[in-house]
Amino acid sequence: MRVLGVDPGLTRCGVGVVEGAPGRPLRMLGVGVVRTPADQDVPLRLLAVEQGLERWLDEYQPELVAIERVFAQHNVSTVMGTAQASAVAMLCATRRGIPVALHTPSEVKAAVTGSGRADKAQVTAMVTRLLRLAEPPKPADAADALALAICHIWRGSASDKIAAALARSTPPRSTPAKEYRP
Amino acid sequence: MRVLGVDPGLTRCGVGVVEGAPGRPLRMLGVGVVRTPADQDVPLRLLAVEQGLERWLDEYQPELVAIERVFAQHNVSTVMGTAQASAVAMLCATRRGIPVALHTPSEVKAAVTGSGRADKAQVTAMVTRLLRLAEPPKPADAADALALAICHIWRGSASDKIAAALARSTPPRSTPAKEYRP
Numbered sequence: 575m576r577v578l579g580v581d582p583g584l585t586r587c588g589v590g591v592v593e594g595a596p597g598r599p600l601r602m603l604g605v606g607v608v609r610t611p612a613d614q615d616v617p618l619r620l621l622a623v624e625q626g627l628e629r630w631l632d633e634y635q636p637e638l639v640a641i642e643r644v645f646a647q648h649n650v651s652t653v654m655g656t657a658q659a660s661a662v663a664m665l666c667a668t669r670r671g672i673p674v675a676l677h678t679p680s681e682v683k684a685a686v687t688g689s690g691r692a693d694k695a696q697v698t699a700m701v702t703r704l705l706r707l708a709e710p711p712k713p714a715d716a717a718d719a720l721a722l723a724i725c726h727i728w729r730g731s732a733s734d735k736i737a738a739a740l741a742r743s744t745p746p747r748s749t750p751a752k753e754y755r756p
Numbered sequence: 757m758r759v760l761g762v763d764p765g766l767t768r769c770g771v772g773v774v775e776g777a778p779g780r781p782l783r784m785l786g787v788g789v790v791r792t793p794a795d796q797d798v799p800l801r802l803l804a805v806e807q808g809l810e811r812w813l814d815e816y817q818p819e820l821v822a823i824e825r826v827f828a829q830h831n832v833s834t835v836m837g838t839a840q841a842s843a844v845a846m847l848c849a850t851r852r853g854i855p856v857a858l859h860t861p862s863e864v865k866a867a868v869t870g871s872g873r874a875d876k877a878q879v880t881a882m883v884t885r886l887l888r889l890a891e892p893p894k895p896a897d898a899a900d901a902l903a904l905a906i907c908h909i910w911r912g913s914a915s916d917k918i919a920a921a922l923a924r925s926t927p928p929r930s931t932p933a934k935e936y937r938p
Contacts, residue, residue, distance in 0.1 A: 665844060
C-alpha cells in the first residue's frame with residue numbers, strides 16, 4: 575500500500591510517501607517539507623499548508639494518510655500550530671475520501687527502532703536504513719513523516735480495512751445548523 | 757459591516773451573523789450551531805464542520821470572520837478539538853479571501869458586558885439586549901458567536917482595513933516542498 579506520512583507543523587510540515595507491505599521491502603517515493611513563513615498570519619499559513627498538502631496528494635495519490643497524533647500536554651508554545659496543521663491534513667485527506675490513521679510518537683518510534691523512547695537520531699538512522707537511502711532525510715520533520723508512513727504500513731494493515739470501509743460507508747455530515755432569525 | 761462570529765468547537769460550533777457599525781444599531785442576520793456527532797472520527801467531524809461553515813459563508817457572504825482565539829492552557833480535554841475546529845474556520849474564510857480576526861474570550865466579554873470576567877449568563881443577556889432579540893439565543897455557543905461578531909464590529913474597525921489590505925496583497929503561499937527522490 576502507498577502511505578503519505580505527515581508530521582504536522584505550521585513552520586515545517588514533514589511529508590513522506592512510502593510504498594510497501596508487512597514483510598516486504600519498503601520503497602520511498604518522495605519526501606519533503608511544506609514550510610510557511612513564521613511572520614505570516616496563522617490563517618494564511620494554514621491555507622499555505624493546505625495548498626502544499628494538496629500538491630502532495632495530487633502527485634502521489636496515496637491510499638492512506640498517516641498523521642502524528644497530537645497531545646495537548648506537549649510543548650504548549652507549539653501545540654496549537656501542530657493541532658491546527660494536523661486538522662488541515664485530516665481535512666485534505668478526508669475531503670478526497672482517503673482514510674486517515676493517527677499514530678502516537680511512541681508508536682512510531684517503537685515501530686522503526688524497537689523502542690518507544692528512541693531519540694530523533696535513532697529514528698532518522700533507522701528510516702535511512704529501512705528505505706535504503708543514500709543519505710539521511712533532512713530535516714528531522716521529513717524523517718519523522720517517513721517513519722509515520724513506515725509505522726502505518728507495518729502496524730496498520732488490519733485496521734485499515736476497517737477504516738477504509740468506514741470512510742466509504744459513513745457519509746460526512748453535520749447536523750443542519752439550527753437557525754434562528756429575528 | 758457584516759461579520760460572521762465563530763465560537764469554534766467540534767461538538768458544537770457556534771455561528772452568528774451580525775451587521776452594524778460602531779455607534780449604530782446592530783442587527784442579527786442569523787444564528788445557529790454546526791454540530792458533529794461525538795462518536796464519529798475526528799477527520800470526518802472536521803469535514804462536517806467545514807461543510808457546515810461553507811453553507812454559512814455561502815448564505816451570508818460576510819465581509820469578515822471573527823473567531824475566538826484558542827489558548828493551549830485552557831481545558832486540556834477539549835482544547836484540541838477547539839484548535840482544530842478553529843483551523844477549519846480560518847481555512848474556510850481565508851480560502852475565499854475573507855479576512856479573519858481573532859478575539860480572546862475576555863476581549864469579547866469586555867466588549868459586550870463591560871467586564872472581561874463576565875459569566876455566560878451575562879454575555880447571553882447582553883447579546884439578547886444589544887440585538888433586540890425576543891428570546892436569548894441558545895445554546896451558549898450560539899450566543900458566544902454573536903458576541904464575537906459584536907465585539908469585532910465595535911473594536912475592529914481600524915484594524916480591519918489593515919487586515920483586508922493584507923488579505924488582498926499577500927498571496928497565500930508555501931515554500932515549494934523540497935523533494936528528494938531515491
